[in-house]
Amino acid sequence: METRHIIPATITQQQPLIxxxxxxxxxxxxxxxxxLWPNKPLSYVQLPDDIFGQHFGAFVSNSNDSDANDNGEDSCNSRDSKQNSEQSLVSIISLFDDGSGAARFRKFATAQLWQGKGVGSALLSYTIEAAARKGATSIWCDARQSALGFYQRFGMSGEGEVFFKGEVPYLRMSRALP
Structure with missing residues (x-):
């Protein structure tokens, strides 16, 4: 699978190169x-099925727009050569085939400093497209209740009743894929 570069029309602190x-x-x-679970040990976030999943990361440039040329356009070619050494992993997601034609994503997390800046949205869009390319007919997740509005923007809707993982309320959300 290729790396996808998402280049905003105007690069600013709020619109990073992803x-x-x-x-x-x-x-x-x-x-x-x-x-997701800062008060739990690292082993708590490791899934037995991780070896079967696809895992994607969203990286942002560590530079502060010094590579943009004078007219405000991105000079992507100069960034590509520096990409690996000057990028930070700021959002992750794991995608699994549940065996019934559906894909499930899990452990979707974006670093707090990058939340609300489009990084997680770009990563979720990419993941939904990846699931569709692999032939999934639907996609679902167990969403934290605090994030339901975010998932609804991607056409997902809730099913069933709220349930808890520890003290955190969740709701299963899903949508059909084209």
Whole structure:
């Protein structure tokens, strides 16, 4: 699977250059823990099925727009050569085939400093497209109740009753794929 670069029309602090690419399950663990379950041990965020999943990461440029040329356009070619050394992993997601034609994403986390800046939205869009390319007819997740509005923007709707993982309320959400 190729790396996708999402380049906003105007690069600002609020609209970072985002690069999305496959990563290993191990590369997701630190961010999973820091964002989702900071008071639990690292082993708590490791899934037995991680070896069967696809894991994606969203990376943002560590530079502060110094690579943009004078007219405000992005000079993507100069960034590509520096990409690996100057990017930070700020959002992760894991995608699984549930065996029934549906895909499930889990452990979706975006670093707090990057929430609300489009990084998680770009990563979820990428993941939904990846599931559809693999032939999934639907996609679902167990969503934290505090994030239901976010998932609704992607056409997902709730099913069933609210349930709890520890003290955190969740709702299953899903949508059909084209």
């Amino acid at each position: 690069s999305i690419r496959p990563i290993s399950a191990k590369d997701t663990y630190a961010l999973r823990q820091a964002v």
